[in-house]
Amino acid sequence: MTAEPTTGHQRPGNARPRRPGRLARRLGLHAFLMTVSLAFLAPLLLAVYASLRPYDETSEHGYFSLPRTLSLDYYRQAFTDSGMTRYFVNTLLIAVPGVVITLFLASFTAFAVARLGMRGSLTLLMVFTAGNLLPQQVIVTPLYVLFTRVPLPYWMSDSMTLYDSYWAVLAVQVGFQLGFCVFVLANYMRTLPQEILEAAVVDGAGVWTRYWRITLPLCRPALAALGTLQFTWMYNDFLWALVFISDGDKLPVTSALNNLRGQFFTDYNLLAAGSVIVALPTIVVFLLLQRHFIAGLTLGSGKG
DSSP states (O other): OOOOOOOTTOOSTTOOOOOHHHHHHHHHHHHHHHHHHHHHHHHHHHHHHHHTSOHHHHHHHOTTSOOSOOOSHHHHHHHHHTTHHHHHHHHHHHHHHHHHHHHHHHHHHHHHHHHSOOTTHHHHHHHHHHGGGSOGGGGHHHHHHHHTTSBOOTTTOTTSBSTTSHHHHHHHHHHHHHHHHHHHHHHHHTTSOHHHHHHHHHTTOOHHHIIIIIIHHHTHHHHHHHHHHHHHHHHHOOHHHHHHOOOGGGOOGGGGGGGGOOSSOOOHHHHHHHHHHHHHHHHHHHHHTHHHHHHHHTTTTTOO
8 A cells, every 4th residue: 555645735634724814804803892892881880980989089180080099988878878778679579570470471472372373373473572663651641641540459559559559660561571572482482393392292281281391491591581681671760660659768779879969969979889789780680690691692593
């Protein structure tokens, strides 16, 4: 046997020469992503930096000057002066049930639309999707009039109506977020193997078993991504609580920042510290659900 001649231009194995153009495009992409990330993080970083400095120092030297003094005094003052503990509880009473109810109703509706083969499912999905196109501010006045006329027992509302209660804000949040969640979950459920449900039907599984024990566990990435987004949107909402709640003790945490504003003077460094405190829960939720959130954002990216 004779060995085949080799040339000096061949490389061992399957190694391919690295193309300079491809490397340049990759470096350019990373530089672009880093620039965009810094642009989005710049306001938050500036708020954190300002919250650690005295207002007198920044007013004299500017916000972009080097610090002379750094301390956490503004965070302690912001938390105590604004009464954030009560407002945090109010926000959780709206955001946590709102996310749970929205995901449950949306997943059940999406299951019926995508997996049961019911007649008119496409039309129903279009109706839910079209609801997201309606500007929410357009129906503020009709909802206000409606909620003042819907009676509730005293143990549910001090005002004896839906107005000035957590139920009003919760109903609006669930109603407006439901369509988006149904659209996302229905499209994701259509990508699940149909053979799994067919095998469950053969084994005698009912609709509830197919939904709760088979479909929902497979939708965990999508539910985690939607849960993170929904909690962020409901937590940061300020409009609906301001419109439908008149009792200051029931307002969410976003309204606590108003307590840090003076009548004639506003310490913007103190306000920055309060804003950072308010933003912390959403950051914690994202960090806890980060793996599932990223998986949910890349759903279907590997499918042909």
